[in-house]
Amino acid sequence: MGLPRFSCPKGGDAESSPHLYVANCGPAVGLSYDKIVSVFGTYGEVEGVYPADESGTRVIVSYRDKSSSQAAMKALNGHPCSGLGGRFLHIQYSVQSLGKVNDTAPLPVWTSAADLDIPGLYLMHDFVTAEEEQELLAAVDDRLWKHLAKRRVQHYGYEFRYDIRNVNTNHYLGELPSFMLPILERIRTCQTLDHVADISLDQLTVNEYPPGVGLSPHIDTHSAFKGLIFSLSLAGPCIMEFRKYTTGVWQEKPTSSYDMETQISEKNLNFIRKAIYLPPRSMLLLSGEARYAWHHYIPHHKVDRVNDNLIRRSSRRVSFTLRKVRGGPCHCEFPQYCDSQR
Ligand SMILES: O=C(O)CCC(=O)C(=O)O
Numbered sequence: 532m533g534l535p536r537f538s539c540p541k542g543g544d545a546e547s548s549p550h551l552y553v554a555n556c557g558p559a560v561g562l563s564y565d566k567i568v569s570v571f572g573t574y575g576e577v578e579g580v581y582p583a584d585e586s587g588t589r590v591i592v593s594y595r596d597k598s599s600s601q602a603a604m605k606a607l608n609g610h611p612c613s614g615l616g617g618r619f620l621h622i623q624y625s626v627q628s629l630g631k632v633n634d635t636a637p638l639p640v641w642t643s644a645a646d647l648d649i650p651g652l653y654l655m656h657d658f659v660t661a662e663e664e665q666e667l668l669a670a671v672d673d674r675l676w677k678h679l680a681k682r683r684v685q686h687y688g689y690e691f692r693y694d695i696r697n698v699n700t701n702h703y704l705g706e707l708p709s710f711m712l713p714i715l716e717r718i719r720t721c722q723t724l725d726h727v728a729d730i731s732l733d734q735l736t737v738n739e740y741p742p743g744v745g746l747s748p749h750i751d752t753h754s755a756f757k758g759l760i761f762s763l764s765l766a767g768p769c770i771m772e773f774r775k776y777t778t779g780v781w782q783e784k785p786t787s788s789y790d791m792e793t794q795i796s797e798k799n800l801n802f803i804r805k806a807i808y809l810p811p812r813s814m815l816l817l818s819g820e821a822r823y824a825w826h827h828y829i830p831h832h833k834v835d836r837v838n839d840n841l842i843r844r845s846s847r848r849v850s851f852t853l854r855k856v857r858g859g860p861c862h863c864e865f866p867q868y869c870d871s872q873r
C-alpha cells in the first residue's frame with residue numbers, strides 16, 4: 532500500500548495555513564529532510580517535513596505558526612533558493628499536514644529506555660544527586676545566558692549555530708568548565724559504556740526551557756557531532772518523543788508488542804513514534820541508531836500525559852547536552868539521514 536496522494540489546494544489560492552506544499556523539493560532531487568528543515572527553519576519553527584506523495588520531489592513543510600509559513604512563502608516561492616542549490620521551489624499553502632501528529636492520540640510514555648526498543652538509547656536515572664543538581668544550576672545561572680526566541684542557551688567548547696545547525700570548528704571557546712568535571716568523570720566510568728572505546732566530549736550546550744516550550748523534531752547534524760550524545764535533565768521533567776521517518780514508504784504495522792503501541796495511523800503513517808519520560812537528574816544517551824536515524828522531539832506542552840498521570844512541567848527544565856565535535860565527514864551506517872553522505 533502506498534501513501535495516499537496529497538491533494539494540494541485547487542487553483543493554488545487556498546487560505547494561508549501553517550503547512551506548505553512544496554514542489555521540486557525532496558530526497559529524489561538530492562535534498563534531504565534535514566536540509567529542508569534547516570532552510571525552512573530560517574523562517575520559523577518547523578514541526579516537521581513529510582513526503583507529500585511517493586515521488587520524493589514534493590514535501591509538506593509544517594510550521595507551528597502561520598506567520599512562519601507566510602514568511603517562507605514570500606521568500607522562497609518561485610525564487611532560486613540559494614540554501615537549496617539554487618533550486619526553484621513551487622509552494623502552495625496546504626490544507627492539511629499529512630504527517631502531523633495527532634497529539635491527542637494515546638502514545639504510551641515509557642519510563643525505561645529498554646521499553647522503547649530503540650537500539651542505542653539509554654536512560655540512567657538519578658545520574659546526579661539533588662545537591663549536585665543545585666550546584667550545576669547555580670553554576671550556569673552565574674554565567675551569561677544567550678536569549679533565543681523561546682528559550683535561553685549557553686555554549687561551551689564550541690558554539691552551536693542554529694542557523695546552520697552546525698558548529699564553527701575554527702572557533703574554539705576553550706575547555707569545558709570545571710563544574711562539569713565530576714559529570715565527565717562519571718560518564719567515563721559508567722558501566723553502560725563499557726563497550727565504548729572513545730568517550731571524549733568537548734562541546735556542552737545548556738538549554739533552559741520555560742513551561743510550554745519544547746524542541747522541534749530533529750537529528751543532531753551527523754557532520755557536526757560524533758556518535759554519542761548525552762543529555763542531563765535538571766530542574767524539571769519533560770517527555771521526549773522519538774520518530775523514525777520512513778521517507779514515503781508504507782511501513783507494515785510492526786508486530787512486536789513494544790511497537791504495537793506506536794500507533795501508525797492513517798494520519799501519521801510516515802513515521803513511527805515512541806516516547807520516554809525524562810525525570811530531573813536523569814541522563815539520556817543517544818548512540819548508534821538512536822543517535823543517527825531517529826528524530827528526537829520535545830513536545831511544546833505545559834502538562835505531559837504520562838499514561839494515567841498528568842505531570843506539570845516545572846517553572847523550567849534545564850538540560851546539559853554533551854557531545855564530541857567531529858573533525859571530518861560522518862561515515863555512519865544510516866546514509867539516508869546523513870548530511871555527509873548525500
Ligand atoms: O534538551 C534536551 O534534552 C535535548 C537538547 C537537544 O536535543 C539538542 O540540543 O540538540
Ligand SMILES: [Fe+2]
Binds near residue numbers: 749751827
Ligand atoms: Fe538534539
